[in-house]
Amino acid sequence: MFQLSTTTVILLMLAFYGLTFLMSLRIGKKKESVDGYMVSNNTIGFGMSAASMTATWIWAASFYAAASSGYKYGLSGALHYGLWGALMILFIYPFGKRFRQLAPKAHTLGEIMHARHGRSSQMILAGSNILGSGISLMVNFTAAGALVDVLSPLSFIHGVLIAGVGVLSYTLWSGFRSSVLTDFGQLMAMILAAVIIIPMIFFQLGGPGLFAEGMPRLTGEQGDFFSRTAALEQGAPFFVAVLAYAIGNQTIAQRLFAVREDLIKPTFITATIGYASIVIGLGMLGFLALLAGVQPLEGDLNNLIPQMAATYLPPFAIGLFFIMVIGSLSSTADSDLSALSAIVMTDVYGKNLARGKPDPTLMLWIGRLTMVVATAVGVIFASMKLDILTMLIFVGALWGAIVFPVIASLFWDRVTNKAFTGAVIAAFAMFLVARFELLPMQGAVGTLFELCAAIGGGVVIGLMSFGFFGRTTGCVLGLLTAVVFAPFAVGFLRDYPVLLSSLTAYGVSTLVCVGLSLSARKRFDFDSIGERVVAFQTH
Amino acid sequence: MSTLALTAYVLVWPVIATLVLIVLCVALYRDMRAARREGTELV
Numbered sequence: 001m002f003q004l005s006t007t008t009v010i011l012l013m014l015a016f017y018g019l020t021f022l023m024s025l026r027i028g029k030k031k032e033s034v035d036g037y038m039v040s041n042n043t044i045g046f047g048m049s050a051a052s053m054t055a056t057w058i059w060a061a062s063f064y065a066a067a068s069s070g071y072k073y074g075l076s077g078a079l080h081y082g083l084w085g086a087l088m089i090l091f092i093y094p095f096g097k098r099f100r101q102l103a104p105k106a107h108t109l110g111e112i113m114h115a116r117h118g119r120s121s122q123m124i125l126a127g128s129n130i131l132g133s134g135i136s137l138m139v140n141f142t143a144a145g146a147l148v149d150v151l152s153p154l155s156f157i158h159g160v161l162i163a164g165v166g167v168l169s170y171t172l173w174s175g176f177r178s179s180v181l182t183d184f185g186q187l188m189a190m191i192l193a194a195v196i197i198i199p200m201i202f203f204q205l206g207g208p209g210l211f212a213e214g215m216p217r218l219t220g221e222q223g224d225f226f227s228r229t230a231a232l233e234q235g236a237p238f239f240v241a242v243l244a245y246a247i248g249n250q251t252i253a254q255r256l257f258a259v260r261e262d263l264i265k266p267t268f269i270t271a272t273i274g275y276a277s278i279v280i281g282l283g284m285l286g287f288l289a290l291l292a293g294v295q296p297l298e299g300d301l302n303n304l305i306p307q308m309a310a311t312y313l314p315p316f317a318i319g320l321f322f323i324m325v326i327g328s329l330s331s332t333a334d335s336d337l338s339a340l341s342a343i344v345m346t347d348v349y350g351k352n353l354a355r356g357k358p359d360p361t362l363m364l365w366i367g368r369l370t371m372v373v374a375t376a377v378g379v380i381f382a383s384m385k386l387d388i389l390t391m392l393i394f395v396g397a398l399w400g401a402i403v404f405p406v407i408a409s410l411f412w413d414r415v416t417n418k419a420f421t422g423a424v425i426a427a428f429a430m431f432l433v434a435r436f437e438l439l440p441m442q443g444a445v446g447t448l449f450e451l452c453a454a455i456g457g458g459v460v461i462g463l464m465s466f467g468f469f470g471r472t473t474g475c476v477l478g479l480l481t482a483v484v485f486a487p488f489a490v491g492f493l494r495d496y497p498v499l500l501s502s503l504t505a506y507g508v509s510t511l512v513c514v515g516l517s518l519s520a521r522k523r524f525d526f527d528s529i530g531e532r533v534v535a536f537q538t539h
Numbered sequence: 540m541s542t543l544a545l546t547a548y549v550l551v552w553p554v555i556a557t558l559v560l561i562v563l564c565v566a567l568y569r570d571m572r573a574a575r576r577e578g579t580e581l582v
Contacts (some may be wrong), residue, residue, distance in 0.1 A: 027580065041582070043579075047566030047569070048567060050563060051563050051567075159566065177582045181582050184567065191560045195560070199550060202550065210540050270559065273559055276552075276555075277552045277553070280552050302577070412580030459565075
């Protein structure tokens with residue numbers, strides 16, 4: 001397999017991080033404002049915010065996972081990764097508008113929950129995001145190490161260290177503002193690379209003639225555009241997981257608080273289309289590899305994309321590919337650093353340690369120190385090559401458990417702190433039982449979990465319909481889905497533990513949240529959120 | 540699916556990505572002009 005020389009890789013990375021650093025210098029201020037450091041000026045324009053949203057949502061794993069899906073499930077595989085991931089960006093838009101309406105000056109989701117419920121709800125969101133962004137940082141540094149290791153004579157640890165230092169260097173001083181500004185350049189590089197690489201590999205493999213030659217290699221399911229296996233094993237669990245990720249994620253919320261309010265809709269629509277085109281397009285490389293009979297190196301599907309690039313692209317295009325992956329992982333890593341610093345600044349220091357009266361200068365340095373510590377931890381854990389799958393499952397489940405309580409808390413005035421916290425804890429516990437089969441999923445226990453999951457399916461459809469068409473449509477479609485889904489779910493979902501456990505988290509959190517909320521008589525005044533969530537600095 | 544449809548299915552994504560690239564660049568140019576006119580910052 002072709003490798004870039006050590007000099008070429010070092011020059012490419014120096015050029016990439018050097019240019020990014022120079023971009024960030026253009027906006028650097030001697031005295032940054034703490035609000036600007038976390039959410040810019042709340043009036044970012046369409047081009048910059050749409051690019052940043054797209055770049056943040058695409059991480060290095062998006063390419064690898066989409067291509068793996070294309071290779072494994074054939075014709076519809078890339079769609080079952082990229083399309084659902086893209087639609088989830090669109091799905092946040094109506095809820096995002098509500099977040100902005102209630103708390104126009106918010107910095108974190110946890111801060112809104114603090115104003116709505118109190119400390120325990122806030123810390124559930126803050127804690128899940130610290131864990132989620134920490135893991136994401138580690139995954140992105142790991143991807144840099146793996147890329148450098150595969151495509152150059154340098155070692156894994158070299159890649160991890162260069163990416164860690166590179167990302168920190170341009171994000172540290174101006175925080176979120178640097179992240180958004182550099183996202184634009186990074187996305188442009190990603191799109192340009194994808195636009196050149198996809199057709200180039202397609203025609204290298206034989207162009208349209210590849211289909212006549214390769215289609216007989218596919219199994220019946222792989223050749224079926226409406227493959228049931230692809231939908232149940234890839235599409236549905238991923239759909240449910242990214243829905244949770246979209247709602248609970250601070251990196252997305254931060255951009256939502258930063259964009260000019262009247263531009264939220266076009267920003268989210270453009271990011272949806274941008275994400276879909278890049279990720280599905282690169283996922284097609286997996287489908288092409290399947291048609292061409294390519295065997296992944298060492299049987300690892302994560303090697304597929306670098307392998308295709310190194311085998312079928314000329315050296316200059318391999319360099320482009322290298323920049324594309326470094327761009328994708330850096331844009332997500334800088335967003336994670338900005339998210340982590342905002343959470344520690346606002347949720348840990350501002351709202352708790354300083355009891356709502358923070359010192360802006362100290363707060364800013366706490367944010368910067370958080371970035372340094374997070375980078376160091378990310379680099380150390382990445383270099384240990386830990387199995388991150390289990391941790392990701394925990395975070396995904398935690399976010400699945402908070403989706404309904406978060407949304408209900410911001411639309412329904414009867415949801416209490418007890419209902420929120422109780423719902424999340426109950427749902428997470430039930431998730432653990434189903435995901436790791438702590439109880440055998442048979443007989444009455446299996447049926448109970450499948451019924452909870454059927455309700456969870458109704459909740460997913462109900463929430464999506466509610467966001468776009470209002471309460472009545474949401475309730476009717478949610479109930480209908482649960483009722484129609486239940487008979488199919490019983491005796492069937494137990495064979496799909498990932499889907500069963502994720503949907504159970506949705507179903508149980510909703511049942512507990514609604515039950516406890518209905519038993520309370522207190523009503524909440526939503527106007528008070530905007531009064532409690534304010535800017536930390538007025539100048 | 541015919542060969543033509545399959546080819547379009549694979550190659551339509553880079554075409555859409557190119558359109559997104561153009562839209563974002565035009566939007567950024569407008570944002571920069573507006574920021575300069577109003578004396579504000581982009582981010």
